[in-house]
Amino acid sequence: MTGENSQSPPSPGRRGLITFAWLWVGVPLGYGLYELVRKATQLFTG
Amino acid sequence: MSPPVAPPGWSRWLVPPAALSVHLSIGQAYAWSVFKPPLESALGLSGTQSALPFQLGIVMLGLSAAFGGTLVERRGPRWAMTVALVCFSSGFLLSALGAATEQYWLIVFGYGFVGGIGLGIGYISPVSTLIKWFPDRPGMATGIAIMGFGGGALIASPWSAQMLDSFGTGNTGIALAFLVHGVTYAVFMLLGVLLVRVPRTEGPAAGAPAAVTGPQVSARSAVRTPQFWLLWIVLTMNVTAGIGILEKAAPMITDFFADTSAPVSATAAAGFVALLSAANMAGRIGWSTTSDLIGRKNIYRVYLGVGALMYALIALLGDSSKPLFVLCALVILSFYGGGFATVPAYLKDLFGTYQVGAIHGRLLTAWSTAGVLGPLIVNWVADRQEEAGRHGSSLYGTSLMIMIGLLVVGFVANELVRPVHPRHHVPGTDTPQEAADDRREQPESA
Numbered sequence: 001m002t003g004e005n006s007q008s009p010p011s012p013g014r015r016g017l018i019t020f021a022w023l024w025v026g027v028p029l030g031y032g033l034y035e036l037v038r039k040a041t042q043l044f045t046g
Numbered sequence: 047m048s049p050p051v052a053p054p055g056w057s058r059w060l061v062p063p064a065a066l067s068v069h070l071s072i073g074q075a076y077a078w079s080v081f082k083p084p085l086e087s088a089l090g091l092s093g094t095q096s097a098l099p100f101q102l103g104i105v106m107l108g109l110s111a112a113f114g115g116t117l118v119e120r121r122g123p124r125w126a127m128t129v130a131l132v133c134f135s136s137g138f139l140l141s142a143l144g145a146a147t148e149q150y151w152l153i154v155f156g157y158g159f160v161g162g163i164g165l166g167i168g169y170i171s172p173v174s175t176l177i178k179w180f181p182d183r184p185g186m187a188t189g190i191a192i193m194g195f196g197g198g199a200l201i202a203s204p205w206s207a208q209m210l211d212s213f214g215t216g217n218t219g220i221a222l223a224f225l226v227h228g229v230t231y232a233v234f235m236l237l238g239v240l241l242v243r244v245p246r247t248e249g250p251a252a253g254a255p256a257a258v259t260g261p262q263v264s265a266r267s268a269v270r271t272p273q274f275w276l277l278w279i280v281l282t283m284n285v286t287a288g289i290g291i292l293e294k295a296a297p298m299i300t301d302f303f304a305d306t307s308a309p310v311s312a313t314a315a316a317g318f319v320a321l322l323s324a325a326n327m328a329g330r331i332g333w334s335t336t337s338d339l340i341g342r343k344n345i346y347r348v349y350l351g352v353g354a355l356m357y358a359l360i361a362l363l364g365d366s367s368k369p370l371f372v373l374c375a376l377v378i379l380s381f382y383g384g385g386f387a388t389v390p391a392y393l394k395d396l397f398g399t400y401q402v403g404a405i406h407g408r409l410l411t412a413w414s415t416a417g418v419l420g421p422l423i424v425n426w427v428a429d430r431q432e433e434a435g436r437h438g439s440s441l442y443g444t445s446l447m448i449m450i451g452l453l454v455v456g457f458v459a460n461e462l463v464r465p466v467h468p469r470h471h472v473p474g475t476d477t478p479q480e481a482a483d484d485r486r487e488q489p490e491s492a
Binding site: 029035036037 | 055057194200201237313315323
């Protein structure tokens with residue numbers, strides 16, 4: 001099944017789509033993590 | 047809407063971001079508290095009243111996951127993600143209307159009831175699809191998605207707060223914030239709807255072991271097996287123990303070190319709570335991925351056994367060392383997150399992939415139960431101890447012992463889990479290969 005779907009390396013178009021999709025979710029998550037780390041450091045500085 | 051089948055050359059690495067776009071959105075639910083104070087002052091509500099939309103949302107999450115699971119399996123992930131998008135986004139839009147017109151019941155109905163259906167259907171929507179794409183690493187795949195649910199609150203909490211700062215905390219400002227949330231989450235979740243695909247045929251993805259088909263159990267049969275209820279107990283106990291810390295984290299660390307030379311300030315306690323959120327998230331992806339290597343039964347032995355040990359260390363030595371207290375709490379919270387994220391893969395091991403999403407949905411009633419049980423135990427015990435004139439760390443001694451007891455019960459339930467009896471299998475799905483898989487993944491129970 002997925003042998004056909006994914007055993008062949010993704011085309012450049014698909015690679016672009018994969019990058020875009022991971023950035024779509026990664027950027028907001030990165031923002032959330034940044035805010036979290038900022039707050040968490042208060043345990044050691046507050 | 048028929049399940050969207052992947053075209054040739056489709057990459058399975060497009061499926062986790064599709065799942066994440068949904069889970070990162072619906073995880074906003076845990077940031078509801080940001081809206082509570084503005085709602086209370088703008089609409090003259092009590093604290094109990096302003097919590098209603100969230101509480102109804104969590105109840106609806108459990109109910110829609112439990113009762114909508116079979117439909118999700120039948121209609122496929124794109125249908126489920128579309129329902130989740132429409133319900134979750136509409137919930138915010140209805141709430142915007144409610145805030146603008148000062149009709150609080152509309153906020154409760156919109157965010158809690160309509161949005162809550164979106165939470166439940168959205169939570170289970172990618173589970174079965176991810177497991178089918180990653181039969182070689184089901185723990186990692188579902189861990190990524192379920193980590194997203196934890197991450198959703200991390201994003202929404204500062205984002206919503208900044209929005210309220212900009213729009214104002216009057217009813218018009220709140221309405222505008224709800225409106226922006228509804229539209230933004232609809233656009234964000236759309237990526238999941240557009241990207242999600244089911245594999246072309248049942249079977250493993252690239253580089254995966256050859257065997258994934260085998261004995262399958264329907265959702266209806268699964269709830270009649272002892273394995274389902276043993277896992278229900280395991281999840282309830284693990285989640286209750288995690289909530290035991292989560293619910294009282296800030297006052298707990300303050301009380302534990304109140305009488306020492308280095309008391310914990312309110313700011314530091316807030317930092318501690320944030321650190322616990324990080325551990326919860328890290329546990330979801332880290333421990334769930336580890337379960338692919340050491341097996342599901344073994345990882346739950348760690349969650350429950352080591353978790354009990356961590357609670358014992360806090361009870362016995364917690365007030366003597368701040369680093370020890372923090373470390374133990376972080377480990378417990380990582381196990382709490384790991385328990386959530388690993389359970390779909392455990393279900394797949396026991397019941398196959400046939401209706402694993404629906405079975406997972408039914409198992410989430412354990413979450414609802416623990417959500418009531420955990421805070422109830424911790425708050426009730428702490429109140430009684432306070433009435434008895436205790437203070438500092440002794441306020442929590444009994445609660446900690448109860449948590450250890452619950453984890454031991456969960457440990458025993460996990461030990462009793464055995465492969466499902468063939469009489470529960472869907473006819474024609476027993477294969478020698480699957481039997482071999484069972485032996486590999488659960489050698490102790492073969």
